[in-house]
Amino acid sequence: MPIQVLMPALSPTMEKGNLAKWLKKEGEPIKSGDVIAEIETDKATMEVEATDEGTLGKILIPEGTADVAVNTPIATILADGETAADLAKDTAKTPAPARQEKAAGSAPPAAKAEAAQPKSAAPSAPQAVAEPDPEVPAGTAMVTQTIREALRDAMAEEMRRDADVFVMGEEVAEYQGAYKVTQGLLQEFGPKRVIDTPITEHGFAGIGVGAAMAGLKPIVEFMTFNFAMQAMDQIINSAAKTLYMSGGQMGCSVVFRGPNGAAARVAAQHSQDYSSWFSHVPGLKVVAPYSAADAKGLLKAAIRDPNPVIFLENEVLYGHSGEVPKLDDYVIPIGKARIVRAGSHVTIISWSNGMTYALKAADELAKEGIEAEVIDLRTLRPMDTETIVNSVKKTGRAVTVEEGWAQSGVGAEIAARIMEHAFDYLDAPVTRVSGKDVPMPYAANLEKLALPSAAEVVEAAKAVCYR
Amino acid sequence: MAAPKKAAAQDTSQGTSSGGSPPKFTREQELAALRDMLLIRRFEEKAGQLYGMGAIGGFCHLYIGQEAVVVGMQMALKDGDQVITGYRDHGHMLACGMEAKGVMAELTGRRGGYSKGKGGSMHMFSVEKKFYGGHGIVGAQVSLGTGLAFANWYRGNDSVSVAYFGDGAANQGQVYESFNMAELWKLPVIYVIENNRYAMGTAVSRASAQQDFSRRGASFNIPGKQVDGMDVRAVKAAGEEAAAWCRAGKGPFILEMQTYRYRGHSMSDPAKYRTREEVEKVRHDQDPIEQVRNRLLAAKVSEQELKAIDAEVRDIVNASAEFAQSDPEPDVAELYTDVYR
Numbered sequence: 001m002p003i004q005v006l007m008p009a010l011s012p013t014m015e016k017g018n019l020a021k022w023l024k025k026e027g028e029p030i031k032s033g034d035v036i037a038e039i040e041t042d043k044a045t046m047e048v049e050a051t052d053e054g055t056l057g058k059i060l061i062p063e064g065t066a067d068v069a070v071n072t073p074i075a076t077i078l079a080d081g082e083t084a085a086d087l088a089k090d091t092a093k094t095p096a097p098a099r100q101e102k103a104a105g106s107a108p109p110a111a112k113a114e115a116a117q118p119k120s121a122a123p124s125a126p127q128a129v130a131e132p133d134p135e136v137p138a139g140t141a142m143v144t145q146t147i148r149e150a151l152r153d154a155m156a157e158e159m160r161r162d163a164d165v166f167v168m169g170e171e172v173a174e175y176q177g178a179y180k181v182t183q184g185l186l187q188e189f190g191p192k193r194v195i196d197t198p199i200t201e202h203g204f205a206g207i208g209v210g211a212a213m214a215g216l217k218p219i220v221e222f223m224t225f226n227f228a229m230q231a232m233d234q235i236i237n238s239a240a241k242t243l244y245m246s247g248g249q250m251g252c253s254v255v256f257r258g259p260n261g262a263a264a265r266v267a268a269q270h271s272q273d274y275s276s277w278f279s280h281v282p283g284l285k286v287v288a289p290y291s292a293a294d295a296k297g298l299l300k301a302a303i304r305d306p307n308p309v310i311f312l313e314n315e316v317l318y319g320h321s322g323e324v325p326k327l328d329d330y331v332i333p334i335g336k337a338r339i340v341r342a343g344s345h346v347t348i349i350s351w352s353n354g355m356t357y358a359l360k361a362a363d364e365l366a367k368e369g370i371e372a373e374v375i376d377l378r379t380l381r382p383m384d385t386e387t388i389v390n391s392v393k394k395t396g397r398a399v400t401v402e403e404g405w406a407q408s409g410v411g412a413e414i415a416a417r418i419m420e421h422a423f424d425y426l427d428a429p430v431t432r433v434s435g436k437d438v439p440m441p442y443a444a445n446l447e448k449l450a451l452p453s454a455a456e457v458v459e460a461a462k463a464v465c466y467r
Numbered sequence: 468m469a470a471p472k473k474a475a476a477q478d479t480s481q482g483t484s485s486g487g488s489p490p491k492f493t494r495e496q497e498l499a500a501l502r503d504m505l506l507i508r509r510f511e512e513k514a515g516q517l518y519g520m521g522a523i524g525g526f527c528h529l530y531i532g533q534e535a536v537v538v539g540m541q542m543a544l545k546d547g548d549q550v551i552t553g554y555r556d557h558g559h560m561l562a563c564g565m566e567a568k569g570v571m572a573e574l575t576g577r578r579g580g581y582s583k584g585k586g587g588s589m590h591m592f593s594v595e596k597k598f599y600g601g602h603g604i605v606g607a608q609v610s611l612g613t614g615l616a617f618a619n620w621y622r623g624n625d626s627v628s629v630a631y632f633g634d635g636a637a638n639q640g641q642v643y644e645s646f647n648m649a650e651l652w653k654l655p656v657i658y659v660i661e662n663n664r665y666a667m668g669t670a671v672s673r674a675s676a677q678q679d680f681s682r683r684g685a686s687f688n689i690p691g692k693q694v695d696g697m698d699v700r701a702v703k704a705a706g707e708e709a710a711a712w713c714r715a716g717k718g719p720f721i722l723e724m725q726t727y728r729y730r731g732h733s734m735s736d737p738a739k740y741r742t743r744e745e746v747e748k749v750r751h752d753q754d755p756i757e758q759v760r761n762r763l764l765a766a767k768v769s770e771q772e773l774k775a776i777d778a779e780v781r782d783i784v785n786a787s788a789e790f791a792q793s794d795p796e797p798d799v800a801e802l803y804t805d806v807y808r
Contacts, residue, residue, distance in 0.1 A: 166621065192621065197648065198644070198647055198648060198651070200641075200644035200647065200648070202610070202640065202641040202644055203610050203613075203641050203643075203644025203645050203647070203648060204610075204644070204648065205610070206607060206609075206610020206611050206613070206614060206641055206644075206645065207610055207611075207613050207614040207617050207645065207648060208614060209610075209611055209614060210551075210599075210610060210611035210612060210613060210614015210615045210616075210617065210618070211614040211615070211617045211618045211621065212614070213599055213611065213614065213615065214549070214599075214614065214615045214617075214618030214619075215618065216617075216618050216621060233604055233607060234607060234610060234611075234641075237603070237604050237607065238602070238604075238607055238611060242590075242592075242600070243805055243806070243807070243808060244585055244805045244806055245582055245585060245586040245590035245592075245600075245601075246581075246582050246585075246586060246590065246591070246592040246600070246805075247580070247581065247582035247583030247584070247585050247586065247805060248583070248804065248805035248808065249581075249582070249592050249593070249594060250592045250594050250599070250600075251808050282806050283806055283807070285807070306808050307807050307808060
């Protein structure tokens with residue numbers, strides 16, 4: 001039977017890519033290991049190697065095709081003795097590879113397809129904006145950008161503006177960023193301002209803080225925030241506390257940024273949400289954007305801020321696109337939440353990738369006649385208590401959504417603030433939807449269960465509405 | 468445990484050498500060194516008294532015995548060079564030219580202290596005097612000091628950063644992460660390892676596989692040197708050599724200062740891990756202040772002139788103690804200031 005070649009994923013979070021080039025023609029013999037095609041995403045270009053021997057039977061996706069979904073059949077390989085006629089029998093087949101079908105066991109097919117590709121569960125970022133961001137003048141032209149590009153542009157603009165700004169971290173220069181967030185910066189700014197470090201988070205975080213104490217404005221990239229644990233002492237004891245310990249004489253303007261939270265299928269040590277860890281600490285500001293526009297505007301603000309800022313990105317969101325205002329200097333103030341969707345029945349509060357679940361749930365709830373007001377916190381410290389409280393005074397109900405663990409989490413903090421400031425307005429207890437109280441499992445089905453879901457948000461919202 | 472070895476600038480570096488007895492000081496240099504070391508000693512003695520009276524709280528780590536290290540190094544530096552150290556920091560601040568009043572008032576937690584009373588013994592800073600703290604986490608100042616050197620490299624000035632740390636901190640992981648990057652990027656930083664033979668109560672021989680700290684940078688190709696840290700002239704000479712190395716763009720340099728602390732690790736340490744005889748022997752044979760005083764007397768400087776220096780130093784210290792006890796505590800409104808700027 002002819003073998004299908006599927007569109008491969010370059011990373012656990014890749015959903016689609018472009019088929020840049022075919023290196024083999026139909027009818028050409030193929031050996032295992034031959035490079036048959038090149039595919040690309042906004043992050044990288046990769047060669048597709050054949051894993052089977054035979055003849056390239058038919059090219060199903062022509063070169064130059066954009067946005068080919070992962071696992072789409074892109075070609076067929078004919079084994080010895082097979083002819084093009086055998087292809088006809090095969091065209092109706094589903095793309096799911098046979099081996100995976102077997103391994104998935106007794107789970108129903110629909111669940112399997114989702115489990116094999118968990119991020120297909122995350123919708124392509126519903127970015128329904130009910131209220132225009134007050135910072136953007138009416139009539140401003142918008143450009144569509146990925147969050148990755150928006151972050152890169154924010155850094156590039158600030159580096160053009162201020163010679164004291166530089167980027168350091170693992171693979172930020174020559175490699176163009178492990179997640180390609182620093183793409184092109186080395187070429188524009190040179191090796192003195194875009195600095196590859198050895199894999200020594202504790203040391204280079206300390207060097208970054210020391211440089212900031214001397215007046216420079218470093219952007220320290222952690223390949224992921226999981227690795228920032230090695231640098232925690234420098235972040236908390238040196239960066240966050242020095243201004244206070246010096247009686248206001250000496251502080252440090254430094255941004256620590258990188259992907260935070262669950263990626264996909266990378267297990268416990270690479271999937272953790274550190275929102276509550278950093279938001280616990282006075283002296284730090286903590287920013288965690290969801291939209292492309294916020295990613296850009298808030299990163300620019302973080303770089304200009306005279307305090308240490310923890311800038312929590314999300315790997316799953318890097319490739320998501322959104323509208324970014326085409327303004328010369330788009331800076332969003334740190335510390336302001338945004339009402340992304342207006343509603344009167346229940347307030348849903350989240351940030352970063354939690355917004356994915358919150359917004360999807362709001363769509364579902366609307367179908368059942370429940371109008372949810374969705375707040376994107378954007379900044380976790382200082383927290384915009386006023387926006388939360390005003391909304392809860394209107395709705396009387398609140399649900400928090402976070403990928404992190406519930407105990408001592410940001411949701412717990414929000415619940416406490418609502419109780420302190422709007423107790424008399426509450427018609428139901430504040431409810432938390434969070435990551436489950438376990439280290440992140442690897443297995444696809446368990447991982448999905450460990451994370452919050454839109455269904456859980458819907459359930460929680462209905463519960464507080466007594467529906 | 469033996470007293471600090473008299474290492475006459477043992478050279479373990481590549482092609483740098485001095486050897487023999489250190490270059491002589493001029494009379495003015497001797498007098499300046501004496502005065503600066505005396506100021507530190509008298510200041511620390513007074514701090515110890517105030518601690519005993521309950522005027523100073525928490526931790527208080529005295530520098531008595533090690534004065535030649537920071538005074539000699541400071542004589543080797545020039546304007547613009549930065550200094551950073553750990554928690555045994557009073558001597559460094561005074562040597563950098565910070566006022567005794569402000570340091571002592573910080574020790575007593577008063578509003579006139581360098582950190583308005585919010586930092587205490589281990590956390591004082593002076594951007595003006597290029598003193599960057601005052602850090603309480605053992606070894607953290609080494610990465611931070613490397614960052615100060617990074618800033619010099621980035622700006623292309625010819626300033627040098629001096630990062631002081633002890634024989635205990637020399638075993639921390641981030642020290643070697645910093646060594647690697649400093650040499651890789653040729654950052655102008657002098658790592659001064661103040662080997663006072665004890666990390667709190669643990670003798671060097673019980674904690675360090677490689678006890679020659681000048682060689683701690685060997686695997687990164689960082690040159691190092693063992694220096695008699697009780698002889699202010701040897702310290703200054705080594706400091707000048709290291710600074711020249713850094714300013715020439717050759718990267719970091721390690722100086723192991725062989726020194727000794729007479730007092731306990733902190734005020735609450737009875738120092739049972741060493742004998743009284745060991746301490747007395749160092750005091751008698753190698754005291755950094757007595758060395759200078761004896762040389763000055765031999766050079767026919769009058770007792771009277773030396774007494775005048777004593778008196779001047781005592782006046783400064785007494786005034787600082789008086790201020791530190793009469794200055795009010797910080798305004799309660801200060802509790803919430805300086806968290807952000």
